[in-house]
Amino acid sequence: MIATMKKENTIHLIREVVRIHPDLDFTEFIVKVLKNLEVKDMSQDQLENMFILTAIERISSHEPDWTYVAAHFYLKRLYRLSAETRKTSENRGYGSFYGLINTLVEVGIYDRQLLKSYSRDEIDCLEKIINPEKDRLFTYIGLLTMAERYLARSHKGEFLELPQERFMIIAMTLLANEQKEKRIELIEEAYWALSNLYMTVATPTLSNAGKSYGQLSSCFIDTVEDDLRSIYDSNTDVSTLSKNGGGIGIYLGKIRSRGSDIKGFKGISSGVIPWMKQLNNTAVSVDQLGQRQGAIAVYLDVWHKDIFPFLDAKLNNGDERQRTHDLFTGVCIPDLFMEQVEKRGDWYLFDPHEVRRVMGYSLEDYYDEEKGEGSFREKYWECVYQQELSREVVPAIEIFKSIMVSQLETGTPYMFYRDTVNRLNANQHKGMVYCSNLCTEIAQNMSPTVLEEEKVKDGKIIIYKKPGDFVVCNLSSISLAKSVMDDVLERLVKIQVRMLDNVIEINEIPVLQAQVTNKNYRGIGLGTFGWHHLLALKGIKWESEEAVSYCNSLYEEIAYFTIKASHELAREKGSYPYFEGSDWCTGRYFEKRDYSSENWRELMSEVKKDGIRNGYLMAVAPNSSTSILAGSTASIDPVFRIEYSEEKKDYKIPVTAPDLSPRTTWFYKSAYNIDQHWSIRQNAKRQRHIDQSISFNLYVRNDIKAKALLDLHMDAWKSGLKTIYYIRSTSGNEIDECESCHS
Numbered sequence: 001m002i003a004t005m006k007k008e009n010t011i012h013l014i015r016e017v018v019r020i021h022p023d024l025d026f027t028e029f030i031v032k033v034l035k036n037l038e039v040k041d042m043s044q045d046q047l048e049n050m051f052i053l054t055a056i057e058r059i060s061s062h063e064p065d066w067t068y069v070a071a072h073f074y075l076k077r078l079y080r081l082s083a084e085t086r087k088t089s090e091n092r093g094y095g096s097f098y099g100l101i102n103t104l105v106e107v108g109i110y111d112r113q114l115l116k117s118y119s120r121d122e123i124d125c126l127e128k129i130i131n132p133e134k135d136r137l138f139t140y141i142g143l144l145t146m147a148e149r150y151l152a153r154s155h156k157g158e159f160l161e162l163p164q165e166r167f168m169i170i171a172m173t174l175l176a177n178e179q180k181e182k183r184i185e186l187i188e189e190a191y192w193a194l195s196n197l198y199m200t201v202a203t204p205t206l207s208n209a210g211k212s213y214g215q216l217s218s219c220f221i222d223t224v225e226d227d228l229r230s231i232y233d234s235n236t237d238v239s240t241l242s243k244n245g246g247g248i249g250i251y252l253g254k255i256r257s258r259g260s261d262i263k264g265f266k267g268i269s270s271g272v273i274p275w276m277k278q279l280n281n282t283a284v285s286v287d288q289l290g291q292r293q294g295a296i297a298v299y300l301d302v303w304h305k306d307i308f309p310f311l312d313a314k315l316n317n318g319d320e321r322q323r324t325h326d327l328f329t330g331v332c333i334p335d336l337f338m339e340q341v342e343k344r345g346d347w348y349l350f351d352p353h354e355v356r357r358v359m360g361y362s363l364e365d366y367y368d369e370e371k372g373e374g375s376f377r378e379k380y381w382e383c384v385y386q387q388e389l390s391r392e393v394v395p396a397i398e399i400f401k402s403i404m405v406s407q408l409e410t411g412t413p414y415m416f417y418r419d420t421v422n423r424l425n426a427n428q429h430k431g432m433v434y435c436s437n438l439c440t441e442i443a444q445n446m447s448p449t450v451l452e453e454e455k456v457k458d459g460k461i462i463i464y465k466k467p468g469d470f471v472v473c474n475l476s477s478i479s480l481a482k483s484v485m486d487d488v489l490e491r492l493v494k495i496q497v498r499m500l501d502n503v504i505e506i507n508e509i510p511v512l513q514a515q516v517t518n519k520n521y522r523g524i525g526l527g528t529f530g531w532h533h534l535l536a537l538k539g540i541k542w543e544s545e546e547a548v549s550y551c552n553s554l555y556e557e558i559a560y561f562t563i564k565a566s567h568e569l570a571r572e573k574g575s576y577p578y579f580e581g582s583d584w585c586t587g588r589y590f591e592k593r594d595y596s597s598e599n600w601r602e603l604m605s606e607v608k609k610d611g612i613r614n615g616y617l618m619a620v621a622p623n624s625s626t627s628i629l630a631g632s633t634a635s636i637d638p639v640f641r642i643e644y645s646e647e648k649k650d651y652k653i654p655v656t657a658p659d660l661s662p663r664t665t666w667f668y669k670s671a672y673n674i675d676q677h678w679s680i681r682q683n684a685k686r687q688r689h690i691d692q693s694i695s696f697n698l699y700v701r702n703d704i705k706a707k708a709l710l711d712l713h714m715d716a717w718k719s720g721l722k723t724i725y726y727i728r729s730t731s732g733n734e735i736d737e738c739e740s741c742h743s
Helices: 004-020 027-039 044-056 066-086 097-106 113-117 120-129 132-137 140-149 163-174 180-195 203-208 228-243 273-285 307-311 335-342 352-359 375-385 396-410 418-423 480-485 489-506 512-521 531-538 545-573 588-592 598-610 624-629 676-689 706-718
Strands: 199-201 219-223 247-251 296-301 328-333 346-349 392-395 414-417 450-457 460-466 471-473 475-479 525-529 643-647 652-656 698-700 727-729
Touching: 004 027, 004 066, 027 044, 044 066, 044 140, 066 097, 066 132, 066 140, 097 113, 097 120, 097 163, 113 163, 120 163, 120 180, 132 163, 140 163, 140 624, 140 652, 163 180, 163 203, 163 489, 180 199, 180 489, 199 203, 199 489, 199 624, 203 624, 219 228, 228 247, 228 273, 228 450, 273 296, 273 307, 296 307, 296 414, 307 328, 307 396, 335 346, 335 375, 335 396, 335 706, 346 375, 346 396, 352 375, 392 396, 396 706, 396 727, 414 418, 414 706, 471 512, 475 480, 475 489, 475 624, 480 489, 480 531, 489 525, 489 545, 525 545, 531 545, 545 598, 545 676, 588 598, 676 698, 676 706, 698 706
Parallel strands: 219 247, 247 296, 296 328, 328 414, 475 525, 698 727
Antiparallel strands: 199 475, 219 471, 346 392, 450 460, 643 652
């Protein structure tokens, strides 16, 4: 017999969920639940599991809203487990917010600074703002992702924090240093943005904000100089950042090639591959907070003599001594190379060390300042015609074939179109961009850190270094479907830019040159996700002129709000230190993008006069994890399938495209069935308005012809794309990504 109490609780739970979801037919669900209860007496844990799994079984493309029923039951479980750990009533749901903070500070999980920054009265005030009803916005897979990856737990793994408390802690952490008279109002605004799932912060911020460990930035980019100390120092920095959960991009283009000379001894350099092997070992041995192995991308110029072994480094066949399977690769491509590929011309490979020695300059330090002419091609042809330089000559198309072979097998190398990036770099007065990051959305000035002096003084070893531009990515993303449909973009972007800017102030980066760079440029990366979700809600087909046109207008609007918000922050707090001489300062940023409307001209005038807070502003990251949390589609990508399953240890979770209905189904075309030239056209419009870059994937079938893939690459380059992320082939294995950038 069913215990009377348990039966009454079951009936109460069912009545509650039926009331919340009146459009669903619960008949079969109720029958199955009661039948299960008749069979055996269940513990509380088993009962909750039964409710959740019975709801999960019903999730399908025909009845997608059962995900919210499953989320409802899982939420009840979270409330119970949290209440047991916190010794509060589970019927209340959320317990004392001050009590939670105090407990987690005492056990060393929260940073004690929270109690130093906020009084008891302020925390009690913020508790009143927390709205448990917002928990109902989560899908089941979203809530599960939030609980398993981001909510604070005890050292024994017991649930303590609940979702709305995590959002409030993030808001409190990022706005702690604001003026006290307006701080609570700003925190309420940030909580509004987060709790409504209008935006997400990057994974490191989502996970680590308010805690006593970990840092808040997503990715980092280092430039390695061609000397032993720089190579090993860089590896140390990489391991330090990887330990703290950061993804790394590394430019190796300055390192001499295999067969180069060392201290005048000819032919003894082993090139870049052995250093890549070391980085590969670092990625495996220094994992990210014990959760997954380190994530490192390495980039090399297409004119470097080691380009062929570099392109082969991730392949599954060949000499394993030359393989680095745990690194991601990217190739830096000038316009001239693409022109040579198109005309089937020759391409010359050089040793960067020899170029420096013979020519007196570094070829990688130049780019074409105008399309079709400029410094790089002049220097490149000088090298070609310099008889004292050794070189290898190969048909340019053969290199591109190697690129495509690797992409179809491994998804990489990423493509970095260096001339396009540097021509549109708002801070070219202070340097140049050699490569991108692990997810190809960051494009900021880079330079190596150089050891200047090392000496013993008073029994201590003192080291002096000239810090290079060690790039830091600070990310968050707009949920397009929710924010656009609710018409809150301008309000959202304003608080979002402030939150991102504050990450720069409060984050403690364990690599000091990264701290210096972060303060000099104050670079942020405001991005988006849910593009396909938004198109479906608006009834716009992906492969249409309407989608291309809408992409252009929407991202121009986002750019305008973002630049305006950073400008207003500059009036309040001051411009970034390198503002003078930048394209922001001169107005060239606006002229290069042909922003000529009255609104744009007015904003340009204000920025030139009053400054801008952030030297870099926008970047669209992959955000596949946090878009799941927010119940939308990833980044700017089309959906893989309308319905798929997430594999768990003991069961599968059906997941459907968001807001799936008879009306939206027709607008969710699968990625592999979409003509990718339409995606390129959209992204070309989008890229005009994004000052950095975009994690842009191409989806191709495994039987794609070489010419068709080459045509896609040519189209992307000619369309002005700055980077291409993965070539996702239907035959490729599951592609690992850096979760740090999933903002």
